[in-house]
Every structure is written in structure tokens, then in C-alpha cells.
Amino acid sequence: MRIVRTVLGDIPPEELGVTDSHDHLIRTGGQEVRDDIDFLMDSVDKAVEEMNYFIEAGGKSLIAMDPIGCGRNVPMMLEVAKRLEGRAHIVMSTGFHKGEFYDNRMHWLATCDIDKVAEMLVAEIQVGMDKHSYNGPIVERVSAKAGVIKSGTSYSVITPFEQRQIEAVALTHKATGVPIVTHTQMGTMALETVELYKKRGVSPERIALSHVQKNPDFYYHKRVLATGAYICYDGPDRVKYYTDETQAKLIAALVEAGYQKQILLSMDAGRASYQTAHSKGIAHGIAYMLTDFVPLLREVGVKEDAIEDILINNPARFFSFEPVS
Numbered sequence: 001m002r003i004v005r006t007v008l009g010d011i012p013p014e015e016l017g018v019t020d021s022h023d024h025l026i027r028t029g030g031q032e033v034r035d036d037i038d039f040l041m042d043s044v045d046k047a048v049e050e051m052n053y054f055i056e057a058g059g060k061s062l063i064a065m066d067p068i069g070c071g072r073n074v075p076m077m078l079e080v081a082k083r084l085e086g087r088a089h090i091v092m093s094t095g096f097h098k099g100e101f102y103d104n105r106m107h108w109l110a111t112c113d114i115d116k117v118a119e120m121l122v123a124e125i126q127v128g129m130d131k132h133s134y135n136g137p138i139v140e141r142v143s144a145k146a147g148v149i150k151s152g153t154s155y156s157v158i159t160p161f162e163q164r165q166i167e168a169v170a171l172t173h174k175a176t177g178v179p180i181v182t183h184t185q186m187g188t189m190a191l192e193t194v195e196l197y198k199k200r201g202v203s204p205e206r207i208a209l210s211h212v213q214k215n216p217d218f219y220y221h222k223r224v225l226a227t228g229a230y231i232c233y234d235g236p237d238r239v240k241y242y243t244d245e246t247q248a249k250l251i252a253a254l255v256e257a258g259y260q261k262q263i264l265l266s267m268d269a270g271r272a273s274y275q276t277a278h279s280k281g282i283a284h285g286i287a288y289m290l291t292d293f294v295p296l297l298r299e300v301g302v303k304e305d306a307i308e309d310i311l312i313n314n315p316a317r318f319f320s321f322e323p324v325s
Contacts, residue, residue: 002320005125005147005178006061006089007081010323016089017060019315020286022181022210022234022266025050025064025080025090027071031101038271039071041278047080049277050286051088057287061089063266063319065181065210067150069107070097072133078144091147091319094124095172096165098152098183104161108134114164118171121149125176126323148319149173152183153193163196170200177321181208181232187215194227204228208264208318211235213247221250225259230318234268236293237284248296251310260306264314265289 003010025047032039041047051062066072074092081090096102096109104110109117120134128141149172151165158166173180180202184190190209197207208230212221224231233251236244251263267289272278276285284292297307 002322004089004091004316004320005145006091007078007144008085008089011089013316013320016312016316016319018058018290018311019061019063019319020054020059020266020289021063021208021264021315021319022065022232022268023062023286024066024268024270025062026073026076027066027270028073028076030069030071033071038273041272041275042073042076043278044076044079044083046275046277047076048083050275051080051084053276053285053287054290055088057290059088059287059290061091061315062286063091063093063148063181063315065093065148065150067093067095067097068133069135070101074129074131074133074142074144078142081144092129092144093148093150093181094121094129094146095150095169096152097150098154098185099159099161099165100154101152102161104159107161109164109168110161114167115171117164117168118175121168121172122175125149125172125178147178149178149180150183151180151193153185153189155185156188158189158192158196166193166196167200170197170202173202173206175324177324179206179208179318179321182210184209184211187212190224191227194224194229205230208232210268213250214241216242216246216250218250218253221254222257222259225254225262228262230262230264230314232264232266234266236267237274237288244293244296245300248293248300248302251297252300252302255302255306260309261314263310264318265293265310
């Protein structure tokens with residue numbers, strides 16, 4: 001039986017509903033926060049408020065893509081999920097981000113046997129996440145389990161440290177069946193990432209590539225989707241990269257080309273200034289995906305069956321898995 005592993009327990013895939021497939025509600029530290037305080041989101045109340053806006057717009061589930069070492073706060077996310085129980089589902093991630101967020105020489109991913117690294121990730125999926133997100137020598141597991149694995153790559157390169165990530169994540173996937181979501185920097189190295197996973201025995205159908213829309217090349221996206229992998233289009237309301245129209249028309253063209261079963265959608269609103277609840281001004285927030293971007297998809301010609309796939313059916317299929325043990 002296929003299940004989706006949420007913070008509060010396993011659910012049938014059909015219960016996932018309208019899904020934001022890559023986002024952030026809580027981040028309490030890490031390199032991003034050290035670089036820019038706008039990445040700090042450390043309020044359970046505001047996280048719940050932000051999700052309430054999404055729920056009011058028709059949303060049901062959110063995939064929280066904060067991996068180990070990047071400000072993931074398991075106790076706070078568990079509290080968010082408990083306060084939303086019965087109205088929304090939260091799926092949390094284990095794994096890693098791109099290499100520049102870690103000490104590539106001394107981090108335990110670099111110094112420990114890769115099988116032991118994979119064992120630590122597997123435990124977060126099958127036993128329970130570490131309360132401290134493996135920040136120190138003390139491990140205290142909670143009941144909440146991770147339901148997705150993350151890996152990250154750099155701009156136009158996959159470093160040796162990131163290749164170790166991919167190896168550990170591949171081992172974890174094969175041991176658990178849990179799907180993989182990747183960070184691609186500015187949309188680069190998507191094809192190379194898929195190829196590295198394939199060499200390690202991972203089917204492309206179990207990989208979703210994030211941020212590829214930052215390289216809005218239709219033919220490049222077709223090549224990525226032709227591998228069987230998914231693309232998560234996660235950047236509406238980011239004019240500093242490309243307009244919503246650019247992304248909507250790209251999605252419409254890929255649906256027309258026959259890839260509507262491999263497209264996911266999210267906001268990736270990972271800054272306080274991007275979220276309505278945190279912003280001291282007026283910010284569109286996570287709900288924008290449903291209130292503004294989905295109507296634009298309709299306006300550029302994406303049919304209702306494709307929108308239902310993108311919001312509901314594709315996430316239910318991709319994020320579900322048959323537990324190995």
C-alpha cells in the first residue's frame with residue numbers, strides 16, 4: 001500500500017489534496033540566516049497563520065524542504081503540524097542542501113563512511129527525526145518522521161561533496177522508497193543530477209528537480225522531463241528572475257508537449273519578506289500560488305485536467321511510496 005509520510009503520521013495519497021510541493025515555514029538558523037536575516041522564520045504563530053491563508057485559498061498540504069543543517073527545527077514544525085491537524089498536512093525532509101552551506105572538509109557527510117551517513121538519513125525516515133537535526137553529538141528522536149529526501153547542487157557544477165550527498169541520498173532512497181527532491185542552483189545541472197542518480201540505481205520517476213524554471217529554456221526542460229523525472233516549478237511572484245507570464249507559458253507549452261503528469265507547483269517562499277504573516281508590509285505569501293498564479297495558468301490555456309494533475313494528482317503520485325520496512 002502506498003502512503004505519504006506526514007509529520008503526524010502516514011496518510012493515503014488521495015488525502016494530500018492541493019499541494020505546495022516545495023516551501024518553507026520555519027527556519028531558525030543555518031548559513032542562509034547568517035548571510036541574510038530575511039531568511040529567519042522562527043515563529044510558530046506566523047507559520048500557522050501563513051498556512052491558514054493557503055488553506056483559505058484552497059490548499060491542503062505543504063512539503064517543507066528544510067534539510068539537515070539549514071535551520072530545520074523539528075519541534076517547532078511538529079507544533080505547527082499539530083495546530084493544523086485536521087485541516088492541513090505537513091511533510092518534512094531529511095538530507096542536505098547545496099555544498100556551500102556546509103564545511104566540505106569537516107562535516108560528517110565528508111568524514112564519515114557513506115553507508116553510515118545513509119543509516120542516519122534512513123533512521124529519520126523509519127524511526128523518527130532527530131530533535132536537534134544532527135547539529136551535535138546528542139541524538140534525541142521524536143515520533144515525527146521525514147517523508148522526502150533532499151540533495152543540492154551548485155551553479156554549473158556538482159562538487160565532490162555534493163556527489164557524496166547524491167550517493168548517500170540514493171542509498172537512503174533504495175532503503176526506504178522515499179522520493180527525492182533536489183535543489184538546482186539557477187536551474188543548472190538538472191540533467192547531470194538525474195544521470196548521477198540513475199547510475200546509483202534510482203529511477204528518474206522518483207526525482208523532482210527544483211528551481212529549473214530559473215533557466216526557462218523550453219527545450220532544456222523537455223530534455224529533463226524526457227528522462228522521466230519531475231520538475232517542480234517553484235517561483236511565481238519572483239519578477240527579479242522572470243515574470244509569472246514567462247513561467248506560466250512555459251508550463252502551458254510543456255503540458256501541450258505531453259508532460260502534464262510530471263509537473264509540480266510551489267511558491268518556495270523561503271524569506272520572511274515573501275510571506276504575508278511575517279511581512280511588515282504587504283506580501284503576497286504562499287497563497288499567491290492559488291489566488292494568482294493558477295488563474296494565470298488558465299488564462300494562458302492550461303486546461304482544468306492539467307491543473308488538477310499539477311496541484312493534486314502529481315503530488316499524490318510523486319510523494320507517495322511503498323514503505324520498504
